[in-house]
Amino acid sequence: MLITGGGITMPTTHILETAGADLAYDVHGPLPAADGPRPLFMIGQPMDASGFTTLASLFTDRTVVTYDPRGLGRSARKDGRTDHDPTVQAGDVHAVIEALGAGPVDMFASSGGAVTALALVAAHPTDVATLVAHEPPLLPVLPDAEAAERARAAVRDAYDAGGFNAGMAAFIVLTSWHGEFTDEYFAQPAPRPAQFGMPSDDDGSRDDPLLSDRSWAVSGYRPDPAALAAAPTRIVVAVGEESAGTFTGRTAVATAELLGQPVTVFPSHHGGFLGGEHGYAGQPEAFALKLRAVLQDD
Numbered sequence: 001m002l003i004t005g006g007g008i009t010m011p012t013t014h015i016l017e018t019a020g021a022d023l024a025y026d027v028h029g030p031l032p033a034a035d036g037p038r039p040l041f042m043i044g045q046p047m048d049a050s051g052f053t054t055l056a057s058l059f060t061d062r063t064v065v066t067y068d069p070r071g072l073g074r075s076a077r078k079d080g081r082t083d084h085d086p087t088v089q090a091g092d093v094h095a096v097i098e099a100l101g102a103g104p105v106d107m108f109a110s111s112g113g114a115v116t117a118l119a120l121v122a123a124h125p126t127d128v129a130t131l132v133a134h135e136p137p138l139l140p141v142l143p144d145a146e147a148a149e150r151a152r153a154a155v156r157d158a159y160d161a162g163g164f165n166a167g168m169a170a171f172i173v174l175t176s177w178h179g180e181f182t183d184e185y186f187a188q189p190a191p192r193p194a195q196f197g198m199p200s201d202d203d204g205s206r207d208d209p210l211l212s213d214r215s216w217a218v219s220g221y222r223p224d225p226a227a228l229a230a231a232p233t234r235i236v237v238a239v240g241e242e243s244a245g246t247f248t249g250r251t252a253v254a255t256a257e258l259l260g261q262p263v264t265v266f267p268s269h270h271g272g273f274l275g276g277e278h279g280y281a282g283q284p285e286a287f288a289l290k291l292r293a294v295l296q297d298d
Contacts, residue, residue, distance in 0.1 A: 011056075011066075013074075016099050020079035021070035023092055025049070028056050028064040031102045038129055039063040040295070041105045043093060045084065045112025045218060046209040048073030054275030055108075058288035065105070067096055069116070072209065082207065084215040086112070090119035097127050104233075106295055110134040111248070111270065112218040118235075118255075122224045125231030132294055133255070134238040135270050137247065140222045141254040147181035148247070152219060158190065159211040163202030165193035167211035172196055175270070178245035225258055235259060236294055240282075242269040266290050 011026040026049055031039065040062050042052040049066035050073065056064040068075040069089050071082070093116060097103045107128045109117035114136035121128055139148045151174050159167025169191040177185055193200050209215050228235060237256035243249030248270050256263040266272060267290055272282030 014099070016096055018092065018095055020077065020088070021092065022076045022078065023067060023070060023096060024074035025065060025067035025096050027100070028066070029060075030063065031100065032063055037062050039065050039100065039102050039105045041065045041067075041093070041097070041107045041128075043067065043069075043107065043109045043113035043116060045069050045086075045089065045116055046072055046215060047111065047113070048075075051271075051274065051278055053277065054284045055273040055288060055291075058284060059292070063102075065096070065100065067093070069113075082214055083217060084112070084209055085217045086116045086119040086221050087123070087217075089116040090123055093117075093120050094124045094127055097124075103127055104129040106130045108132045108134065108273075108291060109136075110273070111137060112215060115218050115221050118223050118228065119221065121231050121233045121235065122227040125227075125233060128233045130234045130236065130295055132236045132238050132264075132291060134266065134273075135240065135243060135248040135252045136237075136255055137219050138221060138223065138251045138255055139219050141251055141258055142180075143254075144180040147185075149220075151177075151181045151185065152216070154186075155211060156213050159208065160206060162193075162200070163204065163206075164208060164211065165198040165200060166202070167208065168198065169193045169196055171211060175247050177247065179250075223255065223258060225260075228259060235261075236264050237261065238266045238294075239263045240269045240272045241265050241267060242272075246270075264294060 011028040013026050016023040044051050048068040052066045071077045107117055114133035117131050139145050142148050155170040158170035173191045239249050239252035253263045267286040268282035271280055273284050273287045274282045275284050
């Protein structure tokens with residue numbers, strides 16, 4: 001919800017029908033006048049709009065737009081596919097921005113959403129005025145990209161063999177590791193779910209977008225630095241202060257270097273904008289203050 005001085009305003013939910021998916025998006029507050037502040041679009045992957053509830057509530061002075069990527073949350077696919085491709089999702093975000101009729105927008109994009117946002121700017125450079133790309137998990141930008149791909153495959157293999165909890169245990173080990181993926185990393189014994197307080201039950205499903213290979217096109221995306229440099233979009237690559245040396249911390253730094261800029265440090269960790277209702281809470285108030293300052297620097 002959007003809390004303003006005039007009371008409580010519930011976001012309005014819209015369904016945009018496209019050839020490949022019916023895209024659900026939420027508009028928090030009225031769209032601004034032509035001379036008003038730009039809408040702030042928040043996107044994630046595989047997280048849907050629900051992950052931005054807390055952060056959106058801290059921007060009551062701006063129109064905030066959130067959406068569910070196709071095949072996730074409320075956005076139903078019609079294309080018969082099960083994979084998640086950032087170039088396809090970039091087309092979806094472009095369609096939503098066109099439907100808003102209030103572009104260009106400012107954009108905060110986190111994790112796989114940041115990958116989609118980079119693909120969006122490359123393909124549709126006038127859609128976004130300022131992009132804050134928070135910890136895009138891009139394997140190809142790493143110096144140890146081949147080893148990182150092997151580590152990613154080990155998560156998928158653990159998930160295929162033992163189900164969600166086994167896969168999540170492997171994912172936690174991957175995302176917690178500091179530095180390059182060395183022989184020491186691969187020599188570790190296979191993690192057990194109990195190490196992280198999880199049961200060992202297997203529900204039989206193998207379609208999780210984070211643990212399966214369905215999102216490998218996201219983490220395997222190669223940014224186009226020439227196209228991004230040619231775009232009028234101001235791009236800020238962000239990293240959480242607690243992410244230093246971890247997988248997504250390293251990909252953020254490497255992405256910034258690829259674009260010829262220093263990385264911008266934000267409070268907290270990979271999910272630093274999350275409130276307590278979303279599991280591993282960050283520091284959403286401090287995160288919002290930093291995001292506001294970065295956007296105001298435009």
